[in-house]
Amino acid sequence: MSLRLRLLGSGSSGNAALVRAGRCRILVDAGLAASRLEAGCRQEGFEPEALECVLISHDHSDHAGSASCFSRRHGLPVFCLDGAEEALARAGRPLPVRLPLLPRLDLGEICVAAFPVPHDAPNVGWRFEAGGASIGLVTDLGHVTKMVVENLRDCNVLMIEANHDPLRLQEGPYPSWLKQRISSPAGHLSNRAAAQLAAAAVGPATRIVVLLHLSERNNRPELARREVQSVLSRMGRADIRVEVASRSGLPQPLEL
Secondary structure, three states: OOOEEEEEEOOOOOOEEEEEEOOEEEEEOOOOOHHHHHHHHHHOOOOHHHOOEEEOOOOOHHHHOOHHHHHHHHOOOEEEOHHHHHHHHHOOOOOOOEEEOOOEEEEOOEEEEEEEOOOOOOOEEEEEEEOOEEEEEEOOOOOOOHHHHHHHOOOOEEEEEOOEOHHHHHHOOOOHHHHHHHHOOOOOOEHHHHHHHHHHHOOOOOOEEEEEOOOOOOOOHHHHHHHHHHHHHHOOOOOOEEEEOEOOEOOOOEEO
């Protein structure tokens, strides 16, 4: 049995991924239009109704904007934090069937660990395990905590945020309040912070690092990749492949 992830979108315009192993299929975040999520399922060879559930990391629209519509349309339960459910209801997008997001979920063939990450809304990162394979995924965190590192350590595939280059952010066109929000301990990871997280979390089993949630204005793929590759090379881990996701995700699924 393989563990497979298809990244459908990454960045401020929308985030979503499909994770599957055996007969278990999960949608992780629903920040894209429902039609795009449906197309992603069919691209993977199944109808949306075949999903086990939807997992939502936090309530921001680029992660949960279609959660209510998509889950209602296809009769799917949504696992999320209490704060996310309440925020979506206040925004006029109540969830039809919400289930509590526990630190560990056993969803048939896939075991999911959810762990808190520091952001300006209640937020979690993920670790997916099936058949001895593991994928860690975390975005929208202002700084790296011990718990984040512990939950991501030695995943076969490590998917982490590399949102901005600090110099490009400070010299860019954003207003001061937004620059401060992005660079704050409750904001988003810089390329350097992403490299430090990669260095702390990779282990003997790690083969791929995928950089996510890059800012179109405040970053460049080559800057993010170079920062992370440099740190990994100095550790003697030049064997680890570093990929950078675009706003439309990755061209091919990751399969272990």
